[in-house]
Amino acid sequence: MKILLLGKRGQLGWELQRSLASLGEIVALSSDSQNYCGDLTNLQGLADTVRQVKPDIIVNAAAHTAVDKAESEPELARIINTEAPAVLAREANLLGAWLIHYSTDYVFDGGGARPWKETDATGPLGVYGATKLAGEQAIQESGCKYLVFRTSWVYGTRGNNFAKTMLRLAVERESLTVIDDQVGAPTGADLLADVTAHTISSVQKNSELGGLYHLVAAGETTWHGYARFVIDFARENGHELKTMSESITPVPTTSFPTPAQRPKNSRLDTRKLQTNFDLTLPHWQAGVVRMLAEFLEK
Numbered sequence: 001m002k003i004l005l006l007g008k009r010g011q012l013g014w015e016l017q018r019s020l021a022s023l024g025e026i027v028a029l030s031s032d033s034q035n036y037c038g039d040l041t042n043l044q045g046l047a048d049t050v051r052q053v054k055p056d057i058i059v060n061a062a063a064h065t066a067v068d069k070a071e072s073e074p075e076l077a078r079i080i081n082t083e084a085p086a087v088l089a090r091e092a093n094l095l096g097a098w099l100i101h102y103s104t105d106y107v108f109d110g111g112g113a114r115p116w117k118e119t120d121a122t123g124p125l126g127v128y129g130a131t132k133l134a135g136e137q138a139i140q141e142s143g144c145k146y147l148v149f150r151t152s153w154v155y156g157t158r159g160n161n162f163a164k165t166m167l168r169l170a171v172e173r174e175s176l177t178v179i180d181d182q183v184g185a186p187t188g189a190d191l192l193a194d195v196t197a198h199t200i201s202s203v204q205k206n207s208e209l210g211g212l213y214h215l216v217a218a219g220e221t222t223w224h225g226y227a228r229f230v231i232d233f234a235r236e237n238g239h240e241l242k243t244m245s246e247s248i249t250p251v252p253t254t255s256f257p258t259p260a261q262r263p264k265n266s267r268l269d270t271r272k273l274q275t276n277f278d279l280t281l282p283h284w285q286a287g288v289v290r291m292l293a294e295f296l297e298k
Helices: 011-019 043-053 067-072 074-095 127-142 162-172 189-205 223-236 271-276 284-296
Strands: 002-006 025-029 057-060 098-104 145-151 176-179 211-214 248-251
Touching: 002 011, 002 043, 011 025, 011 189, 043 074, 057 074, 067 074, 067 127, 074 098, 074 127, 074 145, 098 127, 098 189, 127 145, 145 189, 162 176, 162 223, 162 284, 176 223, 189 284, 211 271, 223 248, 223 284
Parallel strands: 002 025, 002 057, 057 098, 098 145, 145 211, 176 248
Antiparallel strands: none
């Protein structure tokens, strides 16, 4: 089996190179790859790449994820998040290949307090969510075989993330201020990658399992709760920090104005995924502990 992976340098793309390695030959591309085009702004180059590689599976881990910048560069966000997936879906359909794609809780309006189901009405609050939703719809309308995973609050050991930022600030400051009215589940890129590999193996045996799924770690917290967990873990494991978890002040989203509006409810219902693929998703703390242990050992 041949797998075409786009976005190999991102947090998810990095983990996917590991998790997909046992499934077949991987052609992993970034935006500046030389032999093939991995640049999602080059739509013709992208189509040519699929036709040349002739993959059995296309995994698109690339996206325009700069939520605030998307408000000021909507055309670029549309090309990367909507047009590029549409091209990949069209080419996948022509080849008879599977397309694996990742979306976001930002397709919803963030209202309410219950986890969002795949069948719930969408209502993106900004350009990022709107372009990701349009990308989903283009894939669904293409006729190709696909798996689309909506996720949220993604972090990776590789690169920067919220936990690392909190630890850096906690070394410098005696107190921190963190938002407490947005709720979600911190989800590791390694979990996303491992579930992707599992589901690819499953749909190869039963194509009826294809479709749209929600994929996040179990449980929920706020950014404030996440920050306290990170600080407590580091202190309990012997790391000297100026900030105590009790010195992290909870504040509303309005305390940190941004160009793009953030959804307050990022909960996603994963029962469909767990049932169809016989999966048990770990609690968010388990992944964060693993990431912190690896990071803090360095």
